[in-house]
Amino acid sequence: MSDEIREPTYLVLAALADQPRHGYAIIGEIETMTSGRITLRAGTLYAALDRLTAGGWVSESGQEVVNGRLRRYYTLTTVGVEVLAEQTERLMEHARQATHRLQLRKAEA
Amino acid sequence: MSLNTACNSGSLTLRLLEASFPYEWRRSGRVNEVFDVLAEDCARRGRGRPRFVDLTDVFFSGLLIRARCFLRQPLNSEVLAFALLGSGIGLASACLLLGEVPLPAYRALVTDHGYVAHTFGPFVTLGVVVYAGWLLLAIATLTRSTRLVRATAGLTLGLTVLLPTLAHATGINRPPLWLLLVFSLMNLGPLLGPAHVVRRAWVSTAVGGFIGLVLTACSGPGVFAGSSLVGQGTSGTDGRFSFYWDSDGLASLATRLPWFVVLTAAVFCVVRWRAFLSGVAVAAVAAPWLMLTAHQWATAHYSASTTSTSGLAPAVLLIAVLMLMSLRNRWLVRRDQVTTVSPLLEMLDVTTVTGRMTLRCRDPHRPGTPSRSPTGSRRTAGTGPRC
Numbered sequence: 203m204s205d206e207i208r209e210p211t212y213l214v215l216a217a218l219a220d221q222p223r224h225g226y227a228i229i230g231e232i233e234t235m236t237s238g239r240i241t242l243r244a245g246t247l248y249a250a251l252d253r254l255t256a257g258g259w260v261s262e263s264g265q266e267v268v269n270g271r272l273r274r275y276y277t278l279t280t281v282g283v284e285v286l287a288e289q290t291e292r293l294m295e296h297a298r299q300a301t302h303r304l305q306l307r308k309a310e311a
Numbered sequence: 312m313s314l315n316t317a318c319n320s321g322s323l324t325l326r327l328l329e330a331s332f333p334y335e336w337r338r339s340g341r342v343n344e345v346f347d348v349l350a351e352d353c354a355r356r357g358r359g360r361p362r363f364v365d366l367t368d369v370f371f372s373g374l375l376i377r378a379r380c381f382l383r384q385p386l387n388s389e390v391l392a393f394a395l396l397g398s399g400i401g402l403a404s405a406c407l408l409l410g411e412v413p414l415p416a417y418r419a420l421v422t423d424h425g426y427v428a429h430t431f432g433p434f435v436t437l438g439v440v441v442y443a444g445w446l447l448l449a450i451a452t453l454t455r456s457t458r459l460v461r462a463t464a465g466l467t468l469g470l471t472v473l474l475p476t477l478a479h480a481t482g483i484n485r486p487p488l489w490l491l492l493v494f495s496l497m498n499l500g501p502l503l504g505p506a507h508v509v510r511r512a513w514v515s516t517a518v519g520g521f522i523g524l525v526l527t528a529c530s531g532p533g534v535f536a537g538s539s540l541v542g543q544g545t546s547g548t549d550g551r552f553s554f555y556w557d558s559d560g561l562a563s564l565a566t567r568l569p570w571f572v573v574l575t576a577a578v579f580c581v582v583r584w585r586a587f588l589s590g591v592a593v594a595a596v597a598a599p600w601l602m603l604t605a606h607q608w609a610t611a612h613y614s615a616s617t618t619s620t621s622g623l624a625p626a627v628l629l630i631a632v633l634m635l636m637s638l639r640n641r642w643l644v645r646r647d648q649v650t651t652v653s654p655l656l657e658m659l660d661v662t663t664v665t666g667r668m669t670l671r672c673r674d675p676h677r678p679g680t681p682s683r684s685p686t687g688s689r690r691t692a693g694t695g696p697r698c
Contacts (some may be wrong), residue, residue, distance in 0.1 A: 225344060225345075225347075225348040226348045226351045226352065227345075229348065229352065234354065243349075243352075243364075243365055243368040243372075244345050244349040244365065244367075244368070244369055244372075245345065245365075245369035245370070245373065246350060246368055246372055247342075247348070247367035248341075248345045248348075248372060248376070249372040249375050249376055252376045252379060253379065256379065271343075271344075271347050272340060272343070272344060272347075273344070273347075274341075274344060280627030298394040307557075311682075
């Protein structure tokens, strides 16, 4: 269905996996997921959201006004869920392979 | 840093950031959303202002989104009509000034070298009739009269079609047929385009005319190359201007660089216009001229060329500055369309005033001075001035 996607894109999809989130919440969620290793900048996030929305992986699910500021919520579409699952499976497979090889190396040593 | 300098730099930054995003994003307030997120992030990290790297990120992301919007935009009859009209006017003005009325300095040199041809009065070819038709069309679009625009377009098309016959009968030079064919096709835009497009065609006219003027002005040394293309029976190697192609001298990179900057600025202006596809089409049509100019700058080094180019520099810069000034207000989000006030405005020391597109700095002697937002609600403009 999809080629390999870049890490920020994957993380945005992962951040939206459990529930719809607005822009700043996505940044926070990604920071939490990566233990602060990756912090998405605002511009990068919205460029990614624009691309994902155009690709049909993410859609706007609503908006609310908080403190006079508009917040749009984004959610994964069915296609987005499939892509995320596929990519996650691929990454897990890579991780399994890497782990296996590391164990072999350890055994040989 | 002085008060004004700080304010101006803040508002300029904001304008640049806003301008980097496509029109739809500004109109729907999505740009404000990006600014809100940036401001929230700064506040959470305890920063008084966004870092340069964050602003750069927003700017380039905006450009990226703009590029994607452009690529996604469908090509419909409206866009096509705008493109054809703008391109036609741009190309006609460039052809007229480049090919038909060489600048005095060049004309003197041409005369000195005894060039004699079947010219059309003071003009090089009969093509001036077509180009003049396009300039009339440009004027007609300013009236916003659909009937007048269509009538002028029909007249210009008729002249274009009849030109080869006229040239044959009179023995006067004419532009090459491919150029006439291109002009004929471009005529179909204003002739057959939707009425509402024709009424709004002045935008396209402005864009096309501006690009044509810039290209022409930037093509000082390219005048002869342009003439050799437009004029019948001449070429770069054996035509009347071959003198320039092979001449020696110096055209430094320093001469070329300002033009590149001006053209880049012009492209930015055009691309952010609502009818930006028209501008892109104009640029596409004018690309051969641009390449020709670049080639001339790289090869023609005659001192007269350099002098003429230098003389044109202030004119082009003036045009570019006037264009930028006329666009100044458009660089701002229309305040009556703004529903929220981004905290980034405060971080950048920019305050909006009562629905007008006005930017001002907070009074440094009255910290916390309340100002009225465009939506009518009162808000506090912060506590510590950074001006």
